[in-house]
Structure formats: C-alpha cells, structure tokens
Amino acid sequence: MNKDIFVVIEHRQERIADVSYELLTKGYQIAEKLGGEVIAVLLADDGDQMAQSLKSYADKVLYIRNEIFKNLHSEYYCDALSSIIGERKPALILFGHTVDSFEVAPALAEQLEIPIISNCVDFDIDGDFVRATVPLYGGKINGEYSFNAENGGIISVIPGAVKVENPQKSGEIEKIEFTFEKEYDDKEFIEFIEAAAGEIDITQAEKIVAIGRGVKDEENIDMIKDFADSIGAVLACSRPIVDAGWLPKERQVGSSGKTVKPKLYIALGISGAFQHISGIKSDTIIAVNKDPNAPIFKVAHYGIVDDVFKIIPALKAKIEEMK
Amino acid sequence: MNSVVCIKRVPETAEATLKIAPDGKKLEEENLVFSLNDADNYALEQALLLQEEFDGDVTVISVGPPETDEIIRMALAKGATNAIRIHHDDISKLDANAVASLLAEQIKDLDYDVVFTGAFASDDAFSLVGTMLAEKLEITHITMAIEMKQDDEDEAEISRELEGGLIAKYRIKFPAVITVQTGMNEPRYASILGIKRASQKEVDVVDDPTIPENKVQLEKISYPPEGKKAEILSGTPEETSSRLAEILKQKGII
Numbered sequence: 001m002n003k004d005i006f007v008v009i010e011h012r013q014e015r016i017a018d019v020s021y022e023l024l025t026k027g028y029q030i031a032e033k034l035g036g037e038v039i040a041v042l043l044a045d046d047g048d049q050m051a052q053s054l055k056s057y058a059d060k061v062l063y064i065r066n067e068i069f070k071n072l073h074s075e076y077y078c079d080a081l082s083s084i085i086g087e088r089k090p091a092l093i094l095f096g097h098t099v100d101s102f103e104v105a106p107a108l109a110e111q112l113e114i115p116i117i118s119n120c121v122d123f124d125i126d127g128d129f130v131r132a133t134v135p136l137y138g139g140k141i142n143g144e145y146s147f148n149a150e151n152g153g154i155i156s157v158i159p160g161a162v163k164v165e166n167p168q169k170s171g172e173i174e175k176i177e178f179t180f181e182k183e184y185d186d187k188e189f190i191e192f193i194e195a196a197a198g199e200i201d202i203t204q205a206e207k208i209v210a211i212g213r214g215v216k217d218e219e220n221i222d223m224i225k226d227f228a229d230s231i232g233a234v235l236a237c238s239r240p241i242v243d244a245g246w247l248p249k250e251r252q253v254g255s256s257g258k259t260v261k262p263k264l265y266i267a268l269g270i271s272g273a274f275q276h277i278s279g280i281k282s283d284t285i286i287a288v289n290k291d292p293n294a295p296i297f298k299v300a301h302y303g304i305v306d307d308v309f310k311i312i313p314a315l316k317a318k319i320e321e322m323k
Numbered sequence: 324m325n326s327v328v329c330i331k332r333v334p335e336t337a338e339a340t341l342k343i344a345p346d347g348k349k350l351e352e353e354n355l356v357f358s359l360n361d362a363d364n365y366a367l368e369q370a371l372l373l374q375e376e377f378d379g380d381v382t383v384i385s386v387g388p389p390e391t392d393e394i395i396r397m398a399l400a401k402g403a404t405n406a407i408r409i410h411h412d413d414i415s416k417l418d419a420n421a422v423a424s425l426l427a428e429q430i431k432d433l434d435y436d437v438v439f440t441g442a443f444a445s446d447d448a449f450s451l452v453g454t455m456l457a458e459k460l461e462i463t464h465i466t467m468a469i470e471m472k473q474d475d476e477d478e479a480e481i482s483r484e485l486e487g488g489l490i491a492k493y494r495i496k497f498p499a500v501i502t503v504q505t506g507m508n509e510p511r512y513a514s515i516l517g518i519k520r521a522s523q524k525e526v527d528v529v530d531d532p533t534i535p536e537n538k539v540q541l542e543k544i545s546y547p548p549e550g551k552k553a554e555i556l557s558g559t560p561e562e563t564s565s566r567l568a569e570i571l572k573q574k575g576i577i
Contacts, residue, residue, distance in 0.1 A: 239506075
C-alpha cells in the first residue's frame with residue numbers, strides 16, 4: 001500500500017457532483033496525516049474539461065478515458081477501477097454515498113477483497129485502522145465502525161457532510177486510454193428521463209409546510225393543507241408520503257426529491273433523516289414532532305415536542321387572531 | 324420464472340424513543356416493534372407481481388433469529404411459495420460481507436432468474452448487501468430500481484431512481500440481482516386466508532451455517548452529540564402555538 005487517497009469522481013451529463021469536491025477536501029485532511037497525495041480518479045468519455053476543473057482540488061487527476069464511461073455501467077467501471085487500484089495500491093478509496101456508488105463501490109470491495117464502510121458522515125485513520133461514523137436509524141443513533149486498512153479499504157461519505165475547501169493545488173492530469181478485454185452485454189444503459197414537471201414547483205415557494213410519517217393517515221392531510229393555505233404556504237413532504245401515494249413526487253423534499261429554499265419551512269411529523277434535511281435551505285425552520293430526540297430538532301430553529309394534530313389547529317387559530 | 328427475495332427484520336424507529344443496550348452495540352429491544360424492512364416490502368411485491376404474470380416460485384430468504392419467522396410468515400401469507408431462514412442469534416454482529424456470503428451460499432443452489440432485495444435497510448442504510456451478493460453469485464445487478472418493464476422471461480427494462488428524481492433507464496438480462504427503492508409499486512396486504520395458509524407452510528431453517536469472518540467491526544453505538552439544537556417551546560398546545568405565532572409575526576413571515 002502507498003499513502004495516497006483515491007477519490008472516485010462522480011459525474012452525470014458532463015457535470016461533476018458536488019460530493020466529489022467534498023471528498024477531495026476530506027481526502028486532503030487524511031492524506032496530510034498519512035503523508036500521501038490526493039488523486040482524483042475520473043472515469044469519463046469526453047472528460048477534458050472536467051479534468052481541468054478538478055486540477056486545483058487534487059495533487060493529480062487520473063483521467064481514465066473510454067466511451068463506455070459516458071454513462072454508468074458498473075461492470076466496466078469496476079473493471080477499470082480494479083485494474084488501476086490493483087496497480088497503484090492507494091491507502092484508501094473514497095466514494096460519495098450516492099445512487100451510483102451503491103452500484104459500484106460494494107462490487108469493487110468484493111473484487112479487491114478489501115473492507116468497505118458506507119453511509120459515513122465522517123471518518124479518520126489511526127495507524128492501520130480506519131474509524132467511521134455512520135448515522136443509524138434515520139440519524140437517531142450514531143454507529144462507530146472500523147476496519148484494518150493494511151490492504152486498503154473503501155469509504156463512502158454522505159453528500160453534504162463535508163464543507164468544501166479549495167486547496168489551490170495545480171495537479172497534473174494523467175490521461176489513460178483504457179481498453180477492455182471483457183465485454184459485459186447483460187446490462188445496457190438506454191437513456192435518462194428527467195422528472196416530469198408537476199403542477200407546482202416547490203423550489204420556488206416562499207413558505208412550505210412539509211409533512212412526514214407522523215401524519216399517520218391520508219385523511220389527515222386535508223387539515224394540514226387547510227393550515228398551509230391559510231398562511232399562503234405550499235404543501236410538501238418527505239419520502240414516505242410519496243411512497244404511500246398520498247402526495248405526488250414533485251412535492252418531495254430531499255436528496256431523491258427537490259432542494260427547497262423557502263423563508264419558512266414547517267416540518268410536521270418529519271423525523272429528519274439526512275436524506276430529507278439535505279434538501280432544506282431555509283432561515284427559519286420549525287419542527288413539530290412527538291419524539292424529543294428526532295434529528296429534525298438539530299436543524300430546526302424552533303421546535304415543539306407535541307402532537308401535530310393538537311398544535312396545528314391551535315396555531316391556525318392564533319395566526320388568524322393576529323391578522 | 325423464479326425469484327428469490329432477500330428480506331430483513333428491522334425495528335420501527337421513526338417515532339420511537341431509542342435506548343442503547345448495556346453492551347453499547349445495539350438497541351434495547353424491549354419496547355420496539357419489529358417489522359419487514361420497508362424497501363424489502365417493495366422488493367417482495369415486485370417478485371409477487373412477476374409471479375402473477377409469468378408463474379414460478381417466489382422464495383424468501385432472511386438471516387436472523389427465530390423471531391425473523393414473523394416477517395417470513397408474512398411474506399408467505401402474501402404469496403411467497405418457499406422460505407429459508409439462515410439462523411443467526413444476533414445479526415448486529417455480522418457485517419454486510421458476512422450477510423451477503425450467507426445469502427449467496429444458499430441462493431447459488433436455487434433455480435432462479437431474479438434476486439430481489441431492498442435498496443437499503445432502514446436501520447443502517449449501508450446499501451451494500453445487494454451488490455455484494457451479485458458479485459458473489461457472479462451475475463449482473465442493478466440498484467435503486469423504481470420501475471420494471473418486462474415483455475419476456477429473459478430480460479427487463481429497469482428504471483433507476485437517481486438524485487433529484489432523475490431516472491436512468493437500463494436493459495438487463497437475467498439472471499440478475501435487482502435492488503428495489505421504496506415506492507416502486509403498491510405492496511399488498513396479506514389476506515386472512517393467506518395468513519392461515521402460511522401458518523401451515525414450512526420455513527427451511529439453516530441451523531448451523533458457517534459464519535464468515537467480519538471485515539468491518541462495529542465498535543459501539545452512541546447518541547449523536549447534542550450540538551446545535553432548536554429552541555424548544557414548551558407548554559400546552561395553546562401556549563406553544565401562541566408563542567410560535569408571535570415569533571413568526573416578529574420575523575415578518577406572517
């Protein structure tokens with residue numbers, strides 16, 4: 001093993017995902033400790049521009065080119081990564097904990113026979129040991145996991161967990177034309193389909209009332225919709241509400257839904273898993289939840305620990321009195 | 324065509340107050356309700372839908388203690404034809420690689436076209452086992468499926484749900500592992516008759532499996548640090564909502 005940190009760059013439709021810059025930042029903290037370098041590993045087809053934009057964040061950009069890398073195909077991705085990593089033996093390999101890494105990182109760990117910890121918010125290395133913190137049970141508990149990194153290891157970090165800093169490096173670009181010996185024809189990318197635009201665009205809303213699992217029943221939504229209407233807010237939700245079919249997908253806030261930036265965000269019966277709160281950018285977040293330990297209270301500015309169905313009618317009446 | 328569905332028993336924690344057990348490595352289970360992992364429920368439904376269209380068997384498989392039989396029986400009641408439980412007293416002691424190995428060891432000898440599993444479990448959200456399992460079985464895989472269209476028994480078109488609701492469509496040939504995102508379909512409820520029938524069905528128990536060595540250790544679990552916290556308004560609903568209304572007015576939001 002050498003002391004370098006490989007950061008596998010995620011990109012889609014010629015745009016590098018924010019999480020890649022977060023990983024490069026985190027990679028630096030670790031590489032400094034180890035005395036190694038941070039290497040951005042970019043698997044792409046038409047990636048010259050992307051490679052350029054990574055230069056200031058990495059000691060080196062390893063640009064591995066093949067037309068197949070235009071869109072994700074995990075077998076080809078793993079093949080190329082296995083071969084490069086097998087040759088260069090980095091100390092650690094970092095991925096974003098993203099939908100694409102679900103498909104690649106665990107397979108790579110298997111092929112290289114190295115340990116993997118996914119879904120981390122933070123990690124550190126101490127000698128040969130890597131320790132990582134993973135939010136469990138929707139963020140209500142932290143788990144501390146470790147592995148022996150003697151032979152390397154993989155860590156995937158949740159998007160949004162690290163604040164990006166640009167170290168102003170000027171990493172050289174090493175371009176490798178990659179060719180495959182094997183063909184994988186049991187999987188084929190067809191196309192991207194953009195999410196259909198709905199009747200309402202929650203990303204433009206100034207006030208949002210969002211509901212989660214705690215509303216319990218579809219029939220309860222009317223009452224909350226009334227409240228939202230009365231203060232001129234748009235109704236939005238967390239994922240379980242969409243899964244249940246109670247509100248359409250376009251109303252979903254979070255990593256698999258939309259990022260919203262209202263002046264006021266009222267979260268009702270939402271526990272506040274990372275996937276949901278990563279989609280909220282608001283100066284005033286209010287949470288009502290029965291569980292005092294719900295993670296939503298960590299991001300909210302004001303909280304009420306109580307039953308949503310007691311608070312909302314009372315709040316609606318109070319606001320009307322004030323008008 | 325035959326499917327295998329890997330399922331996990333998890334605690335319902337969305338609204339529960341969680342306590343850490345004395346060993347510092349798992350939750351106190353006393354006041355927790357356990358159920359079938361949400362995403363696995365959608366995975367099971369997808370297998371049952373395929374069975375309705377193309378016939379064949381649906382085998383559910385899980386690793387865990389005897390209590391796991393509750394979710395296995397529920398799957399049988401919904402229409403699964405066969406069930407396997409790989410016995411382990413405490414699955415919190417197994418890492419993803421160990422779970423995938425235990426599953427692969429049983430599944431490799433089954434006659435299957437598709438292995439379904441949830442894209443992640445609600446407890447650790449690692450999203451590791453499905454993809455590892457595909458590697459161990461040496462078959463292709465696709466993760467975070469939100470839609471599946473299938474005209475014949477050999478291949479399917481799968482839509483993956485990416486960040487921001489973007490969809491990536493792929494074509495895959497079977498055999499394959501498919502990990503299912505929540506919301507893919509509308510999971511059915513078990514009928515009373517189904518539950519009755521299921522109670523007579525056999526669960527094959529693998530009593531003494533060879534437990535692979537963990538590559539990753541769970542050191543401990545802890546309550547997240549207090550850190551930044553909301554200003555909690557306390558009092559009766561009257562009082563708290565009155566205070567909140569004032570705050571909103573002061574801020575000029577309403």
